[in-house]
Amino acid sequence: MVTSPINTSTSDQPAANDLSCMIALGEEIKSVGKAAYQINLTGINAILLAGRAGESARGFGVLSGQLREFTRGLAVSMDRLGTLIDGAVDAVSDHMRHRRLMSLLLRTADHDERCADLIAPALQSGAAATARRLDRVTERRDALRAAIDEARALGSTGSMLARTAKIEAAYGGGFRQEMTGVSGEFERTVSNIVASLGTLARLQREGQS
Amino acid sequence: MKKAQAIYQNGSHRWVAIVRDPDKPSYLIDTNEYVVTSGAESLLADPGGMEIFPAVFSAVSRELDPRSIRYIFASHQDPDIISSLALWLEFNPQLRCYLSWLWASFIPHFGGNDQTFVAIPDEGMKIPLGAIELVAVPAHYLHSSGNFHIYDPHARVYFSDDVGAALLPPEDDMLFVNDFDRHIRFMEGFHRRWMGSNEAKNNWCERVSRLKIDMLCPQHGAIFRGADVGRFIDWFAGLKVGLDGNAAVGKRG
Numbered sequence: 001m002v003t004s005p006i007n008t009s010t011s012d013q014p015a016a017n018d019l020s021c022m023i024a025l026g027e028e029i030k031s032v033g034k035a036a037y038q039i040n041l042t043g044i045n046a047i048l049l050a051g052r053a054g055e056s057a058r059g060f061g062v063l064s065g066q067l068r069e070f071t072r073g074l075a076v077s078m079d080r081l082g083t084l085i086d087g088a089v090d091a092v093s094d095h096m097r098h099r100r101l102m103s104l105l106l107r108t109a110d111h112d113e114r115c116a117d118l119i120a121p122a123l124q125s126g127a128a129a130t131a132r133r134l135d136r137v138t139e140r141r142d143a144l145r146a147a148i149d150e151a152r153a154l155g156s157t158g159s160m161l162a163r164t165a166k167i168e169a170a171y172g173g174g175f176r177q178e179m180t181g182v183s184g185e186f187e188r189t190v191s192n193i194v195a196s197l198g199t200l201a202r203l204q205r206e207g208q209s
Numbered sequence: 210m211k212k213a214q215a216i217y218q219n220g221s222h223r224w225v226a227i228v229r230d231p232d233k234p235s236y237l238i239d240t241n242e243y244v245v246t247s248g249a250e251s252l253l254a255d256p257g258g259m260e261i262f263p264a265v266f267s268a269v270s271r272e273l274d275p276r277s278i279r280y281i282f283a284s285h286q287d288p289d290i291i292s293s294l295a296l297w298l299e300f301n302p303q304l305r306c307y308l309s310w311l312w313a314s315f316i317p318h319f320g321g322n323d324q325t326f327v328a329i330p331d332e333g334m335k336i337p338l339g340a341i342e343l344v345a346v347p348a349h350y351l352h353s354s355g356n357f358h359i360y361d362p363h364a365r366v367y368f369s370d371d372v373g374a375a376l377l378p379p380e381d382d383m384l385f386v387n388d389f390d391r392h393i394r395f396m397e398g399f400h401r402r403w404m405g406s407n408e409a410k411n412n413w414c415e416r417v418s419r420l421k422i423d424m425l426c427p428q429h430g431a432i433f434r435g436a437d438v439g440r441f442i443d444w445f446a447g448l449k450v451g452l453d454g455n456a457a458v459g460k461r462g
Contacts, residue, residue: 101295101296101299104259104260104262104263104296105296105299105300107263108262108263108266108267108296110263111210111263111266111267112267114270114271115266115267115270118266118270118275118276118300119266119300122299122300126299
């Protein structure tokens with residue numbers, strides 16, 4: 001019989017959970033993308049509205065532009081997250097495949113002493129390869145976590161901009177009511193984005209546990 | 210546990226059949242693997258699926274040193290033929306795998322790299338092994354569109370992959386066919402459905418009937434020997450296969 005640090009189970013539940021988590025992260029990123037697109041459109045209307053309102057709505061116009069800038073930053077951030085998720089899926093899948101191979105090699109080694117001796121070198125190099133693969137998975141997870149943290153920081157900036165736009169809407173003169181409506185839309189959409197970014201962080205933590 | 214049984218031996222030149230595994234889950238089709246050895250070199254023909262690697266490896270190692278296996282031969286691309294490739298390569302990364310050029314970019318999905326594969330051209334080729342030469346015999350469309358058998362003219366053993374295959378019930382797990390007429394019932398449906406072309410079949414029968422063959426060794430079921438080899442070729446020549454033998458199946462869908 002051979003003892004090895006490699007899990008002999010044929011199912012790889014943690015890795016499967018990791019993959020499910022990646023799928024959920026991908027879906028959440030799509031939600032953020034849609035919300036960002038919505039803010040971008042609303043931002044165009046808000047800038048036009050501020051232009052019509054004149055000097056008193058200048059601050060509102062500037063903030064609307066900054067919110068559109070925020071969505072561009074968010075889009076870049078989500079693209080980066082998507083790439084990192086692809087990398088993580090690649091690392092996790094590779095790890096799963098390798099573990100499956102190791103599990104079959106262990107079953108082979110368990111047949112008898114002769115098989116154990118013959119398979120031992122493959123198991124030894126396999127164990128080293130497992131360690132390398134685990135390092136790669138950890139590396140990808142860490143990069144993903146850091147990118148989600150950055151995206152959340154960006155989300156906080158978006159919240160702050162949306163809140164300030166709401167204040168600025170109060171100085172909209174004759175356009176106050178429309179500007180308040182638009183700023184409310186900004187606030188709701190940014191709030192959805194912040195919630196999605198929180199979900200991303202939670203999913204990422206759960207996938208790791 | 211699979212059984213390993215020498216079916217030919219002349220000095221260091223040997224054929225070992227790896228057959229029957231009573232412990233194999235019933236949802237996996239039973240397969241035969243063959244190891245040809247000459248001197249210090251061995252070739253493993255159709256190493257089998259990933260799931261049965263432990264049983265095949267163990268059976269092989271009881272009969273010979275698996276480190277002598279330098280070559281793998283994949284008759285075609287099916288999972289029960291070659292999906293264990295990645296595991297054999299874990300054991301020996303230097304293994305070379307002979308296969309039809311047609312599958313040379315498909316089978317690497319099971320494992321291997323650009324150093325692993327030796328592509329066999331459609332017309333076949335000689336495969337040097339120790340002191341002998343094996344012949345990769347074309348059997349395209351029987352059943353795969355890129356399909357090869359192995360002929361060993363020294364041992365007069367012919368590895369026929371799915372040609373001659375039989376789906377045997379558990380109580381009929383003999384190594385050799387001992388009642389040809391009764392054996393037909395276990396192979397007729399398989400050949401009708403799996404062999405795609407009457408033209409290819411007739412061409413194969415005509416070519417192979419000219420070879421001197423003492424044993425015809427399929428990848429499933431029992432081995433034909435002696436007069437049963439000729440009986441099989443004649444029976445196969447008269448069988449309608451592909452759409453001609455399965456008109457009802459061809460009209461479904």
